Amino acid sequence: DLHRVDRRQRQMCIRDRWAPGAKALYLTGDFNEWHWEAHPYTKLDFGKWEMVLPPKADGTCQVTHKSEIKVIVRNEKGQLLERLSPWANYVVQPSDLSFGTNYKQLIWNPPESARYKFQYRKPVKPQSLRIYECHVGIATEKLEIGSYRNFADNVIPRIVKQKYNTIQIMAVMEHAYYASFGYQVTSFFAASSRFGTPEDLKYLVDVAHKNNLVVLLDVVHSHASKNVLDG
Numbered sequence: 001d002l003h004r005v006d007r008r009q010r011q012m013c014i015r016d017r018w019a020p021g022a023k024a025l026y027l028t029g030d031f032n033e034w035h036w037e038a039h040p041y042t043k044l045d046f047g048k049w050e051m052v053l054p055p056k057a058d059g060t061c062q063v064t065h066k067s068e069i070k071v072i073v074r075n076e077k078g079q080l081l082e083r084l085s086p087w088a089n090y091v092v093q094p095s096d097l098s099f100g101t102n103y104k105q106l107i108w109n110p111p112e113s114a115r116y117k118f119q120y121r122k123p124v125k126p127q128s129l130r131i132y133e134c135h136v137g138i139a140t141e142k143l144e145i146g147s148y149r150n151f152a153d154n155v156i157p158r159i160v161k162q163k164y165n166t167i168q169i170m171a172v173m174e175h176a177y178y179a180s181f182g183y184q185v186t187s188f189f190a191a192s193s194r195f196g197t198p199e200d201l202k203y204l205v206d207v208a209h210k211n212n213l214v215v216l217l218d219v220v221h222s223h224a225s226k227n228v229l230d231g
């Protein structure tokens with residue numbers, strides 16, 4: 001969803017790449033005080049839509065890191081519908097469930113100093129894969145959902161000790177129904193926030209590579225959720 005940041009012009013381009021059935025698209029969120037039709041997209045050829053947001057007066061981007069946004073779709077009947085972008089790269093459960101349980105899309109664009117930098121290269125593919133299938137959330141003895149960092153620090157050493165050379169991680173893409181083990185995907189481009197942030201997932205992968213583990217991530221397309229409000 002965050003397509004590019006041009007540091008010379010300090011512009012942010014946000015593109016929902018394909019919505020051929022929409023009559024109009026708008027971007028709304030914290031940045032425009034949730035005025036639904038204040039920021040329309042421009043329709044391009046072949047069902048594509050694009051928006052370029054100019055910088056604020058101080059030169060910073062209008063849509064900041066962790067600010068909440070939604071895409072507003074005008075359908076063929078003229079109705080305005082709230083949707084999370086299909087290309088959202090970070091969505092979270094609401095902190096106050098009294099306002100509902102639908103996920104929130106947040107812009108994930110941390111400053112350079114806060115981005116995890118990979119330190120290790122991925123290992124050379126072994127001649128024989130010995131795969132340990134794992135789930136980050138249940139890989140803990142505590143009565144809580146496990147985290148990417150807990151897995152990296154406490155589970156990977158045990159996997160290595162058992163002589164595996166590959167991990168296959170289940171349920172990485174975001175899914176609203178936790179009991180589905182991640183096989184009712186709602187956001188195909190967002191690593192599940194229930195286990196931590198995208199930077200935490202990078203840390204897990206880096207620790208695995210440090211230990212010469214090949215990392216496989218499950219990608220599931222066959223059980224997409226029908227919950228349109230979450231993804």
